[in-house]
Amino acid sequence: MINEDYKAMLGGKSVIRELSEYATARGKEIGYENVFDYSLGNPSVPAPSAFTDAMVDLYEHGDPVAIHGYSPSLGIPSVKDAIAGNLNERFGMDYTGNHIFPTTGAAGALAHAMRAVTKPGDEIITFAPYFPEYQPYVNGTGAHLAIVPADTENFQINFEAFEAALNPNVMAVLINTPNNPSGAVYSAATLERLAGILRARQTEYGHDIFLISDEPYREIVFDGGEQAYPAKYYNNTLTCYSWSKSLSLPGERIGYVAVNPAATDADLLVPMMGQISRGTGHNCPPSSIQLGVSKVLGETADLSVYETNMNLLYDALTSIGFDVVRPGGTFYIFPKALEDDATAFCLKAKEHDLILVPSDSFGVPGYFRMAYCIDTEKVKRSIPALEKFAHEVYGVN
Amino acid sequence: MINEDYKAMLGGKSVIRELSEYATARGKEIGYENVFDYSLGNPSVPAPSAFTDAMVDLYEHGDPVAIHGYSPSLGIPSVKDAIAGNLNERFGMDYTGNHIFPTTGAAGALAHAMRAVTKPGDEIITFAPYFPEYQPYVNGTGAHLAIVPADTENFQINFEAFEAALNPNVMAVLINTPNNPSGAVYSAATLERLAGILRARQTEYGHDIFLISDEPYREIVFDGGEQAYPAKYYNNTLTCYSWSKSLSLPGERIGYVAVNPAATDADLLVPMMGQISRGTGHNCPPSSIQLGVSKVLGETADLSVYETNMNLLYDALTSIGFDVVRPGGTFYIFPKALEDDATAFCLKAKEHDLILVPSDSFGVPGYFRMAYCIDTEKVKRSIPALEKFAHEVYGVN
Structure with a gap:
């Protein structure tokens, strides 16, 4: 029967998807070039040619029975070893291939990491603003997602609120840095302080608290900076990654969980994720794509367009008079709306063919998100439209 | 924490995987060509060149942003339309693209189909012998798997036992035809009778009972025969498919659920599966592979080797004196062991470097499975070893 x-969930459509569909429909009326569509976080730059070359080489010269054969249920050993080696080199870790669990993108990674370290009824804490899909991801595990209010000063962590929210039912804390939607890059100081609090609470509560770190934007950091590696700061860290953004492969659903070798039961967690897969129908990501990404671990797509776009938008928004924190990475910016009701604000912007996402579904009222993974030329053309909108509707000069 | x-599940390793790993290790000692490894159902023939060509063409001439971009959450419309059209043409159905939900292989298809039509606590019935992974698949949904004993006469359905097992808690019935491990192909008469019983019980119980039909071996049918299409016989059918076997792409994790347009709430079921995905981290199968298979829907790998191997083995086993039902399809054969304890039998066979899988995990005692997706030359060489084993251990002449 x-x-x-699930039938009741059918109403619950994603606001972002709905806006994106509106933008597409509106584009058919007035030409998509005239719709300033900042709705969807879909990378706008091509995958690097090294990836294309690696895949064509696999298809043309690989043994089809081998490249399309079943992956072992915990992933292809050579791929796992290559990922571990790359992380060790970049971040001074000491992963082996056995600590790496390849997954179908970050969604798959989070689904496994959460199930591995919580049980139904447990609490997982995350920080506003947060990616709205965290809610269904956590619901699917049977755990409960608790939200710590935002640090709207600079979108790091509101530690006072975090300390107040912690309680013995919290078995995992979920972070996302660089952050969707704020563009914030958690600093070493933030990670240090977070780790210190978690260590103290582990002792106080007498059980592990895992840090689940969602890092698909790891390589999109501006001003020549770098994202500090969260697992470096806290032993019980499960690092969740996807090549969606760094290699511009969002549709290929390829990522991993990396279990910190210093974590409690580190050697059991990947085999446990293999067991979790059997119950969700996940299995491994495609063999050929595991093999393909393992050949280009040092590569990224040309990500520079995101920094160019960020600077254009940040300068324009600031000069128009928006209150906005300058993003340290990602391809998002998260300014304060010009009225308290972000949804009303975004509806009015829509009338000016500016497609902005209200902040309510990110767990913060009164802001909006712009995903600037679009052509720079269009960003430039959108600036007069933003000015006109702010002037005509809100009297901003 | x-x-x-999941930690407790770590003991529960698949017997098949364990045997396969033994065979690999033994192969390192005595040469893999000397190990008659009938353990694993991993297709032995290459993917058709049409698939390779389609993928290379996509990589070389497609727009990378489009081919690697996010798939809509219910699948790529052109792919869904192509699959629907192909099924309609072959089986006289009237699917639209909206009835097709692309998944990461049959495991993903079953995970979605089961969740869509049962809730935790409900009962799902399947028939012995059955694929052992059905147990964790069903456990993962919170439903309970009930097993109907085998019809060992011909491995169709034991209808008497089925009728006795049905009760108002049964919300779904799971079939697998052509069948792993027996090789049986359910006949039109079997499907007709099954459908009749389900319709009667739906009326009696006052609720829908869905038929979940797992069909990855659909195209491997011998003697020029065809698998009757189960959805043709019963409206409430969810057809689960994978191209693992037909296109020899097991590692690429690509399949679908097809919802019979005549099913109850047919138009809601695919959108519901989209909601289910959000909770399991499944998301869609890779965009490029969705696009690739959609270009070769009329193709298969060269599957003829499986029929050649089946005939060789069936004749040899019969002439040695095994009690065996001739498979109608798949790449499995399921003879009766030469003693009651199938595990003891297979352990003795292992001493002769014959890697056979005992039937206990398939829900039938006293049989064994041979997966003959291996080179014909090796099948031929294994026959004297089978004869020698039966003679030396069981005195069969």
Whole structure:
């Protein structure tokens, strides 16, 4: 018989998807070049040619039975070893291939990491603003997602609120840095302080608290900076990654969980994720794509366009008079709306063919997100539209 | 904190995987050509060149941003339309693209189909012998798997036992035809009778009972025969498919659920599966592979080797004196062991470097499975070893 719970979820469409669909439909009316569509976080630059070359080489010269054969249920050993080696080299870790669990993108990684270290009824804490899909991801595990209010000063962590939210039911803390939607890059100081609090609470509560670190934007950091590696700061860290952004492969669903070798039961966690897969129908990501990415671990797509776009938008928004924290990375910016009701604000912007996402679904009222993974030329053309909108609707000069 | 339930599952290794790993290790000692490894159902023939060509063409001439971009959450429309059209043409159905939900292989398809039509606590019935992974698949949904004993006469359905097993808690019935491990192909008469019983019980119980039909071996049918299409016989059918076997792409994790347009709430079921995905981290299968298979829907790998191997083995086993039902399809054969304890039998066979899988994990005692997706030359060489084993251990002449 049809499952009524899932049927009831049918109403709950993603605001972002809805706006993106509106933008596409509106584009058919007035030409998509005239719709300033800042809705969707879909990378706008091509995958690096090294990836294309690696895949064509696999298809043309590989043994099809081998490249399309079943992956072992914990991933292809050579791929796992290559990922471990790359992380060790970049971040001074000491992973082996056995600590790496390849997954179908970051969604798959988070699904496994959460199930491995929580049980139904447990609490997982995350920090606003947060990616709205965290809610269904956590719901699917049977755990409960608790939200710590935002540090709107600079979108690092509101530690006072975090300390107040912690309690013995919290088995995992979920962070996302560089952050969607704020563009914030958690600093070493933030990670240090977070780790210190978690260590103290582990002792106080007498159980492990895992840090689940969602890092698909790791390589998109501006001003020549780098994202400090969270697992470096805290032993019980499960690092969740996807090549969606760094290699511009969002549709290929390829990522991993990396279990810190210093974590409690580090050697059991990857085999446990293999067991979790059996119950969710996940299995491994495609063999050929595991092999393909393992050949280009040092590569990224040309990510410079995101920094160019960020600077254009940040300068324009600031000069128009928006209150906005300068993003340290990602391809998002998260300014304060010009009225308290972010949804009303974004509806009015829509009338000016500016497609902005209200902040409510990110767990913060009164802001909006712009995903500037679009052509720089369009960003430039959108600036007069932003000025006109702010002037005509809100009297900003 | 680490999840104790998944930790406890770590003991539960698949017998098949364990045997396969033994065969690999033994092969390192005596040469793999001397190990008659019938353990693993991993297709032995290459993917058709049409698939390779389609993928190389996509990589070389496609727009990387488009081919690697996010798939809509219910699948790529052109791919869904192509699959629907192909099924309609072959089986006289009237699917639209909206009835097709692309998944990461049959495991992903079953995970979604089961969740869509059962809730935790419900009962799902399947028939012995059955694929052992059905147990964790069903456990993962919270439903309960009930097993109907085998019809050992011809491995169709034991209808008497089925009728006795049905009860108002049964919300779904799971079939697998052509069948792993028996090689049986359910006949039109079997499907007709099954459908009749389900319709009667739906009326009696006052609720839908869905038929979940797992069909990855659909195209491997011998003697020029065809698998009757189960959805043709019963409206409430969810067809689960994978191209693992037909295109020899097991590692690429690509398949679908097809919802019979005549099913209850047919138009809701695919969108519901989209919601289910959000909770399991499944998301869509890789965009490029969705696009690739959609170009070769009329193709298969050269599957003829499986029929050649089946005939060689069936004749040899029969002439040695095994009690065996001739497979109608797949690349499995399921003879009766030469003693009641199938595990003891297979352990003795292992001493003769014959790697056979005992039937206990398939829900039938006293049989063994041979997966003959191996070179014909090796099948031929294994026959004297089978004869010698049966003679030396069981005195069969």
